[in-house]
Amino acid sequence: KQEVTQIPAALSVPEGENLVLNCSFTDSAIYNLQWFRQDPGKGLTSLLLIQSSQREQTSGRLNASLDKSSGRSTLYIAASQPGDSATYLCAPLEGDDKIIFGKGTRLHILP
């Protein structure tokens, strides 16, 4: 059974810092991995999708990497802003077409 772990569970950093969110998964037989953002009381928004054949994907200040063989992914956020405050969720897509979520990292950017 796929298990997804996200570390840290919560993080507070001053505005402007670069930061890294970590995700590990136990079953490396995945098609892809998505990083989502969830604001309080809202649905999820997909930020980046990395195919299993890719090593990284970039969108603006966000960069996600994937090391499928070791079961790890990281989300790098450059020059953090207060608007980046949210919960970030890692979600690999398994071979049986199920997306399995980690519990998320709750990020707070201090102005």
Next chain:
Amino acid sequence: NAGVTQTPKFQVLKTGQSMTLQCAQDMNHEYMSWYRQDPGMGLRLIHYSVGAGITDQGEVPNGYNVSRSTTEDFPLRLLSAAPSQTSVYFCASSSFQRYTEAFFGQGTRLTVV
């Protein structure tokens, strides 16, 4: 450009009552799924569908039924609500999820008393 629409947004049920949570998408996506989100448990997959007429169970299917008669709609039925089903429910869709991102609805907050 509605995306994924869930109704209702909030619902209070009494134990034993039945209800249907609605999910509709207007993007012609083949793949749809239902999740529940609970504090400390994260998002857990209830049921999913890879196309009209095809459904399958996720991690926590007990107490829930689904059907997929059209591409657009994927309703979730609670036959006899229990307090343990108090949660926030999310519906998601994607065109071909091995290669494309998933889109989520805004959620339905369900309380069973």
